[in-house]
Amino acid sequence: MNNKSTIQQLSKVKHIVLVLSGKGGVGKSSVTVQLAISLLGLGKKVGILDVDLCGPSIPRMLGLENQKIHQATNGWVPVFVDSEKKLGVMSIGFLLPDKNTSVVWRGPKKSTMIKQFLTDVYWGELDYLLIDTPPGTSDEHLSIVEYLQKWKPDGAVLVTTPQNISVMDVRKELNFCQKVSLPVIGIIENMSGYVCEHCSECTNIFSSGGGLQMAKEFGLNFLGAIPIDTKLVEMLDNTQTSENRENKHLQLIQNYKSSNLSPLFSQIAQSVISCCKDD
Numbered sequence: 001m002n003n004k005s006t007i008q009q010l011s012k013v014k015h016i017v018l019v020l021s022g023k024g025g026v027g028k029s030s031v032t033v034q035l036a037i038s039l040l041g042l043g044k045k046v047g048i049l050d051v052d053l054c055g056p057s058i059p060r061m062l063g064l065e066n067q068k069i070h071q072a073t074n075g076w077v078p079v080f081v082d083s084e085k086k087l088g089v090m091s092i093g094f095l096l097p098d099k100n101t102s103v104v105w106r107g108p109k110k111s112t113m114i115k116q117f118l119t120d121v122y123w124g125e126l127d128y129l130l131i132d133t134p135p136g137t138s139d140e141h142l143s144i145v146e147y148l149q150k151w152k153p154d155g156a157v158l159v160t161t162p163q164n165i166s167v168m169d170v171r172k173e174l175n176f177c178q179k180v181s182l183p184v185i186g187i188i189e190n191m192s193g194y195v196c197e198h199c200s201e202c203t204n205i206f207s208s209g210g211g212l213q214m215a216k217e218f219g220l221n222f223l224g225a226i227p228i229d230t231k232l233v234e235m236l237d238n239t240q241t242s243e244n245r246e247n248k249h250l251q252l253i254q255n256y257k258s259s260n261l262s263p264l265f266s267q268i269a270q271s272v273i274s275c276c277k278d279d
């Protein structure tokens with residue numbers, strides 16, 4: 001296999017972090033978006049590569065549903081969310097004709113598409129490239145790790161929810177990381193309790209502490225517990241708030257930055273930075 005092209009396109013990317021989850025719907029994409037915005041807030045230049053072929057939700061979360069992929073001489077150009085071009089996004093969703101279409105390709109075609117996303121996007125200089133992967137461990141994950149092999153990603157952030165089933169699934173994810181020698185940067189427990197909007201009391205709707213327990217059990221870094229935030233749901237569901245594209249994105253970034261979860265994600269971003277030390 002020839003990784004030359006991957007290396008060229010990623011040659012100015014300092015750190016590559018994969019975001020993984022054992023099962024769908026645990027908040028992997030929303031964690032990716034919020035982590036990226038927190039890294040941006042810490043002065044980093046960030047890219048999000050959304051290769052979740054089952055449900056590419058990053059464009060919706062950043063109000064980029066109608067964007068198309070543009071080709072330049074160096075390769076595909078990421079869509080920049082902010083006016084300073086410090087947060088770029090490339091998503092499989094940009095290839096789909098509309099937001100209700102899902103990808104029903106078979107294995108080899110999926111692998112080809114993932115390869116193209118890893119090799120054909122020209123990111124330019126980036127501090128962090130966050131890769132939002134499909135849920136579970138599949139051939140697609142193997143393809144991603146294989147194509148990035150020579151590039152040596154810094155590691156994976158595992159996202160789980162407190163329910164045991166999800167923790168069991170992440171355990172499989174952990175085995176996958178060990179098998180393919182992908183370091184685990186740490187675990188995030190998402191939807192960890194619900195903080196009341198009125199009295200700030202945190203109620204554990206599901207069993208709690210699964211992520212922390214698993215981190216301890218496996219000697220891994222626990223990056224943090226993120227509660228359910230109803231404002232986040234509103235924000236993610238109401239991304240069509242403004243007609244003007246640039247304002248819409250700036251407004252969304254502002255909303256994420258001023259959300260209740262922002263301080264928690266800022267701490268997580270700092271932990272990720274310290275795990276991915278510059279050479």
Ligand SMILES: Nc1ncnc2c1ncn2[C@@H]1O[C@H](COP(=O)(O)OP(=O)(O)OP(=O)(O)O)[C@@H](O)[C@H]1O
Nearest residue numbers: 024025026027028029030055191227228229233236
């Ligand atoms: N901390 C949170 N508080 C409230 N809602 C959340 C939180 N995290 C995620 N959600 C909501 O849960 C839903 C699933 O989140 P998301 O799409 O990020 O999950 P995912 O793991 O990427 O899913 P998929 O399997 O489709 O890739 C979304 O509607 C999102 O708004």
Ligand code: SF4
Nearest residue numbers: 196197198199200201
């Ligand atoms: S947590 Fe407190 S304020 Fe919130 S609903 Fe319950 S009792 Fe009311």
